Every structure is written in C-alpha cells, then in structure tokens.
Amino acid sequence: MARCYSGRQKGTHRPDFFSDRPPDASIDQRQAKRTTEITTLDTIPNPPIPNPPADFNAPKQPASKPQALPADARAAQGMWLMIGSLAIFFFSSILLYVIYIAMRVGSDRAITQRMVLPWSFIPSTLLLIGVSVCLEWAYRAAKKDRLATVKQMTIGACAMGVAFLFIQSDGMKRLLDGLADAPTRNESAYGYTFILVFLHAAHVVGGAIGLWWTARNALANRYDHERNIGLKVCTLYWHFLDVVWVLLLVSFWIALVLVNAKAPIQ
Numbered sequence: 091m092a093r094c095y096s097g098r099q100k101g102t103h104r105p106d107f108f109s110d111r112p113p114d115a116s117i118d119q120r121q122a123k124r125t126t127e128i129t130t131l132d133t134i135p136n137p138p139i140p141n142p143p144a145d146f147n148a149p150k151q152p153a154s155k156p157q158a159l160p161a162d163a164r165a166a167q168g169m170w171l172m173i174g175s176l177a178i179f180f181f182s183s184i185l186l187y188v189i190y191i192a193m194r195v196g197s198d199r200a201i202t203q204r205m206v207l208p209w210s211f212i213p214s215t216l217l218l219i220g221v222s223v224c225l226e227w228a229y230r231a232a233k234k235d236r237l238a239t240v241k242q243m244t245i246g247a248c249a250m251g252v253a254f255l256f257i258q259s260d261g262m263k264r265l266l267d268g269l270a271d272a273p274t275r276n277e278s279a280y281g282y283t284f285i286l287v288f289l290h291a292a293h294v295v296g297g298a299i300g301l302w303w304t305a306r307n308a309l310a311n312r313y314d315h316e317r318n319i320g321l322k323v324c325t326l327y328w329h330f331l332d333v334v335w336v337l338l339l340v341s342f343w344i345a346l347v348l349v350n351a352k353a354p355i356q
C-alpha cells in the first residue's frame with residue numbers, strides 16, 4: 091500500500107535559515123510596541139487625591155501673627171523716622187525764615203539794623219563736621235573689628251562735640267548782644283536767627299548724650315562687625331545735624347545779604 095504524506099515529501103524540507111525569504115521582524119515590532127505602551131503608562135499623571143470633607147465642628151486654628159523685625163532693624167527704622175520728622179521741621183523753619191526776612195526787607199516795616207554773623211560759626215562748623223568724620227571712621231572700623239580705632243574715634247568725637255557746644259554758646263551770646271543793640275526788636279533779624287541756632291543747639295545736646303553713651307559702649311568693646319547698630323544710629327543722627335547746620339548757614343548768609351542791601355550803613 092502506498093504511503094500518503096500530508097506535508098512535503100521526505101527529503102525535500104529545508105530549515106528556515108536556508109530559506110530565501112527575509113527574516114521575520116514581527117518579534118522586534120512586538121517588543122517595541124510593548125516598550126511604547128509601558129512608557130505611555132508611566133507618563134500618565136496620577137489622578138488628584140480629593141480633599142477630605144471639611145470638619146466644621148473642628149476648632150479653628152488661630153491666624154499666624156506677622157513676624158516682628160529684628161531689634162537692629164527696628165532701631166534703624168526708628169532713627170530714620172525720627173530724622174524724617176526732624177527734617178520736615180527744620181527745613182520748613184529755614185524756608186519760613188528766608189521768606190520772612192525777604193518780606194520784611196521789601197515792606198514798610200523794613201529791618202533797619204545791619205546784620206553781622208558771629209565769627210564763631212566758622213570753627214563750630216569745622217568741629218561739627220569733625221564729629222561726623224570721626225563717627226563714620228569709627229563705624230567702618232567696627233565693621234572690620236578694629237576696636238582700638240573705634241575707641242579713639244568715638245572719644246575724639248565726644249571731645250569735638252563738647253567743644254562745639256562751648257563755641258556755639260559764644261555765637262548765640264553775640265546774637266543776643268546784637269539784638270540788644272537794636273532800636274526795637276522788630277527792626278532786627280538777630281532774634282529770628284537766634285531761635286534757629288538755639289533749636290539746632292538743643293538737638294546737638296541730645297546728640298551729645300547719645301554720643302557719650304556710644305563712646306561708653308565703645309570703651310567696653312561692645313561694637314564689632316556684628317554688633318554695631320548703636321554706633322550706626324549715632325552716626326546717622328550726627329550726619330543729619332551736619333546737613334541741617336550747613337543749610338542754616340546758607341539761610342543766614344541769604345538773610346545777611348538781603349538785610350544789609352537795604353539797611354543804612356551805621
């Protein structure tokens with residue numbers, strides 16, 4: 091009986107590596123597709139977690155209070171606020187002084203007494219500038235931990251501050267003498283000049299007290315590159331006094347020119 095074969099005849103089958111068709115790439119495609127699917131799943135964001143329902147019976151948390159400024163920042167801020175208020179006071183006073191003198195010179199009630207500024211205003215100005223220079227030098231030395239220089243400069247500033255007050259008192263006395271020599275107080279500009287000089291000197295006295303306290307702390311080695319706010323505040327205040335005094339001198343010079351241009355020569 092003849093045998094039947096459902097496939098190829100015996101001896102006619104060849105392995106696939108001897109086949110003429112190209113190699114099947116379906117395996118590589120399936121692997122690439124699977125990798126793409128995994129990557130896609132990894133990039134899908136997770137759904138947001140819903141917030142739990144609010145418990146209206148729970149006690150309310152107190153609102154957080156704003157943090158206060160450090161002590162050094164509060165001290166500097168307070169000094170700037172004080173300087174700002176004093177600046178408004180002095181600058182408005184100087185402006186009113188110049189306007190008043192100018193109006194009096196051009197009116198029927200003109201100032202008849204000639205005006206002379208005390209010579210002591212020159213050394214007092216130099217001493218006041220010297221105080222500011224010494225304090226600025228001391229402040230910069232404190233930031234570099236040069237404590238010996240801090241002591242020397244603060245002591246020098248104290249000495250010049252005291253000398254300024256003594257010399258300035260002589261200048262104020264001369265202004266009062268000039269006012270006493272006037273026929274009437276309304277015919278003299280010395281009275282208004284004395285008021286401005288006295289107001290500035292009063293603030294210098296307050297600055298001298300702070301300067302003494304600053305020098306005391308400097309001698310106790312309490313100022314360095316980290317702790318120098320007291321020295322900084324004192325330096326700022328004396329710089330302000332310098333600026334005010336220079337503006338006062340300018341206003342006095344303007345008043346002198348206006349008054350002497352109209353007053354008769356005595």
